Amino acid sequence: MEHYFLKNFKRGIEVRRESFNELEERINYTFKDKNLIKEALTHSSWANEGKNNKISNERLEFLGDAVLSLVISEYLYKKRKDLEEGSLSKYRAEIVCEPSLARCAREIGLGTFLRVGKGEELTGGRERDSILADAMEALLAAIYLDAGLDTVRKIILDLFKDIIEEVLKGLIYRDYKTKLQEVVQSMGIGKITYELVKEVGPDHNKTFVMQVRIGDVVLGEGYGKSKKEAEQAAAMEALNKLGIIK
Template identity: 45%
Template sequence: MNEDLTGLERIIGYNFKDKSLLDQALTHRSYATEHSGMVSDNERLEFLGDAVLELVMTKLLFDLYGKEYSEGDLTRMRAFLVNENQLASQAQRLTIGEFIKLGKGEERSGGRYKKSILADTFEAITGAIYLDGGLDPCFKFIKSIYDELLKNVTSQFKIDDYKSALQELTQAKFHVVPTYRVERISGPDHNRSFEVALIFEGDVLARGKGSSKKKAEQEAAKKALKILKDG
């Protein structure tokens, strides 16, 4: 176990005013149990960190993709970014496992490398940063770690793309592709609403509304897919 908490602070990019919070964030229940409750484990900090992480990730995703993707897509992105595998991967990259305080039994069983323990400790550190410095350093911490993943998250799994699905269907079945026409834009600049018509074989097949042109087109394509498949 590496006891150089200053070294860990350098790695995570945050200096604690209250070092005991970081120490607690690194204390697994097995260690606290072996020391007869003389030290506090990290489970409550983990509970707090889980909520903070979800809030921070939600805001980061909203800022990057809120105008382009649906609520369902954003939820799936967030779930992908904060699942146990991802959190454990980030903890490994930051060498957090080297600093965790484990009981002897957990140490012997390889607890320092268990995904669940690494992920929980990552959340506990996030909770500790929040208690020590508030939300701003949490945003800085998470954004610096997840920067590349956030930029590329849409390529990590399939986002519902009704336009592409419709184009594949119409090309294969009818040998034509639909076009889209913006019929109306309303609302103030900060809250625009777009209405789009989907043109297929010269006629309006479906219409869609959304807070962006892309969302409106996706909505129209979704309706058109249903019409063509049901028909």
């Protein structure tokens, strides 16, 4: 029999996840339709468990990606009239990428409120960048549907304020592939190659796993929604192992 204290502790955590009140306080927004926030925080691993319904945050994630891109594009267009199209695209990509989304998610403690399956729970899914980033996009889409563009714009610009400032000041460096290439060339230790190790998930929501190597030596491994994103993640891990970035 499960210990009384442990049983009630688990129940307390579950109530917290189901109510979402604390999360609403952290983002300074209260949902009118509570089903939207519940859907936004429901990972497919939870939805796919036999006892649960099949509604997950994947559709909201799709919409949230577009909403976030629009808001950041509009902000950069209006605030940085000195930037050409190429620079605008570069800055937007750095702001809306998976690491930025995961960082925002962690700052509001989003992982605590996620509804994930037992497998993801046991393997640390609540703190995985890809899951946090997807949930962050889904949450933004839910706010957009619940309150409209003006409200979600305000929330996005508040949540991403520090990241936007850091990117525009050049304090965030995300072209890890170029940086790794420069480092390897300067060290004269050989030619780097990228290899696709595996693809995980359904066709509409694949995760790619890439390794960066010098010969048979694996320098780093990375995950991403595209092969390019996974290559950047692998290069970042390699730079971290080499002590170039922290």
